[in-house]
Amino acid sequence: MSLILIVEDEKPLQDVYKLVLHTHGYEILTANNGLEALDHLKSFDPELILLDINMPKMNGIEFMREFIKLKSVSAVIVLSNMSYSEQVDEVMKLGAVDNITKAKTGPAELLALVERHAGT
Amino acid sequence: MQIKTSPQLPTKIKTYFSTLTSRGIVLSVGALLFVGVLTTVLQVNSVNELKHFADQQQSIAGDANLLNNILLATVDAETGQRGYLLTGDATYLDPYNSALPTINVDFKKLGDTSQSNQDKAAIDTLRSTVIEKMSELQSTLNVMNVSGSQAAISIVDTDKGLTLMNSIRSQIRAIEGRQNDSLNAQRVHVLGQISAYQTVLVAVRLSALAFLLTGMYLIGRLLYQRYELEKNKGEFIDIVAHQLRTPASVVKLQLGAILSGYMGKASSEQVGAIQSAYDSNEREIQIIEDVLRVAKVDNGSTVVRVKPENINKILNASIRSTAPMRELRKQNLVRDLPKKPVSVNLDAMYIQMVLENLLDNASKYSLEKTEIAVSLEFVGPWALIRIADNGVGISKRDKLKLFKKFSRIHSEISDSISGSGLGLYWSQQIAELHGGRITVQSVKGEGSTFTLVLPYGKDL
Numbered sequence: 001m002s003l004i005l006i007v008e009d010e011k012p013l014q015d016v017y018k019l020v021l022h023t024h025g026y027e028i029l030t031a032n033n034g035l036e037a038l039d040h041l042k043s044f045d046p047e048l049i050l051l052d053i054n055m056p057k058m059n060g061i062e063f064m065r066e067f068i069k070l071k072s073v074s075a076v077i078v079l080s081n082m083s084y085s086e087q088v089d090e091v092m093k094l095g096a097v098d099n100i101t102k103a104k105t106g107p108a109e110l111l112a113l114v115e116r117h118a119g120t
Numbered sequence: 121m122q123i124k125t126s127p128q129l130p131t132k133i134k135t136y137f138s139t140l141t142s143r144g145i146v147l148s149v150g151a152l153l154f155v156g157v158l159t160t161v162l163q164v165n166s167v168n169e170l171k172h173f174a175d176q177q178q179s180i181a182g183d184a185n186l187l188n189n190i191l192l193a194t195v196d197a198e199t200g201q202r203g204y205l206l207t208g209d210a211t212y213l214d215p216y217n218s219a220l221p222t223i224n225v226d227f228k229k230l231g232d233t234s235q236s237n238q239d240k241a242a243i244d245t246l247r248s249t250v251i252e253k254m255s256e257l258q259s260t261l262n263v264m265n266v267s268g269s270q271a272a273i274s275i276v277d278t279d280k281g282l283t284l285m286n287s288i289r290s291q292i293r294a295i296e297g298r299q300n301d302s303l304n305a306q307r308v309h310v311l312g313q314i315s316a317y318q319t320v321l322v323a324v325r326l327s328a329l330a331f332l333l334t335g336m337y338l339i340g341r342l343l344y345q346r347y348e349l350e351k352n353k354g355e356f357i358d359i360v361a362h363q364l365r366t367p368a369s370v371v372k373l374q375l376g377a378i379l380s381g382y383m384g385k386a387s388s389e390q391v392g393a394i395q396s397a398y399d400s401n402e403r404e405i406q407i408i409e410d411v412l413r414v415a416k417v418d419n420g421s422t423v424v425r426v427k428p429e430n431i432n433k434i435l436n437a438s439i440r441s442t443a444p445m446r447e448l449r450k451q452n453l454v455r456d457l458p459k460k461p462v463s464v465n466l467d468a469m470y471i472q473m474v475l476e477n478l479l480d481n482a483s484k485y486s487l488e489k490t491e492i493a494v495s496l497e498f499v500g501p502w503a504l505i506r507i508a509d510n511g512v513g514i515s516k517r518d519k520l521k522l523f524k525k526f527s528r529i530h531s532e533i534s535d536s537i538s539g540s541g542l543g544l545y546w547s548q549q550i551a552e553l554h555g556g557r558i559t560v561q562s563v564k565g566e567g568s569t570f571t572l573v574l575p576y577g578k579d580l
Binding site for chain 1: 376421
């Protein structure tokens, strides 16, 4: 069963992502910011990381800079508020495999995206 | 690939600066013309004053010369008369004989040139005295001719002739003295006037300099204020858009999860209410998206990456993604596209968004069961993508505001359609960033044809 790490500071979003993906058989880890996510990566090796950009303490870009040093095999999908921005571009250049705009993503779109990048 | 961004803050400031400069140039030209005209008037006045003074000086010098001639002629006449009285030689009378005509001519000239009434009166008095002197000389000559030289010389020995001659000299001196006094007064007046003109000129030039410096300071201050305003506006819109999007995204996901059954089975009434809330939220998200897109294009952060793309593929993708709305409205789409792939320099993502916007509008502003036609044509260096509908059409007056922000065209159909009124404005900006534009042909009540014109096969 695939393990997914959700890095998102908006608790309601985090909860729904978790609900939808858990319903479809994924194991879920959650982090409220980049620092917590890095902490999880010391103990776990998730298949997929759903990464928000604007977060307190350590944002998505700062997390990616640290993440690439770990040489992890986890695939990163960016969750952003903007479809096209310099921040999204930067995270994609740092190695994220895909990105989605939160405002355009319902449960079905989320599930389709995750299934594209991770097995069940 | 070529990258072109929407006009950024420095460009906008430059545009603003250009506007300010244009206004400044108009004001400066006006100010320079004013200073120029004033300077010219003052200088012309100075020259006129000097010319008048020079004319007067010349006139006085001429008068002095004439007065001197009159005095010399009178003295010569008297001397000649004395010589004749002493010797009886008539040739001595030549100066006497020629004196009167000469004196008359000189007095006439003096009368013509004399300026003041006082001068005229003094010259008339002088003329009377000179004539009296000449009469005195003539009387003595008459005595000589009748009674001989001794009788005539005894008349000369009286001081009548001397008194008249002294009177003539003193009158001439008085006239010359008065004229010199007048000239001196005129000199003082002219120098005073020129000095006043110079003072005014200096004041005008200093004022012009102060005007220029003040203008430069004001322009600089306005530019700085504009810069701050534009910068703050951009940041403000970004923050507001972000803050609006986050809760809207949460609502979308939560309502979507309920509608998809992740939170248990809802009753049909609940599903209806939640679906309605979901749709409202979707419209809100769309408006936030539109506002943010326009803010980005206005703020200079829209980056267009242009490279050769298959335009057929982009058109078909746009048609596909907008199909659900047409299907809902039972509208038919016909396409007239080249069979072979055609490459056009463009940013696929942005042009697809523009085409989707135009296709959405064509569907939204047309009745059900109507037809929408999409065609692609190449005319000279331009690729023309036409999207034609049989919808409500646009009046001539509405066409003028069609591509402006927040413009909504009112009609029976459009009044029931939600939208931000920003889609066409944004699409036009994107077309222009590609070096193209969007044009519209429409007849109210008959339909509209929107044409996206893009440079074909040439670099931006």
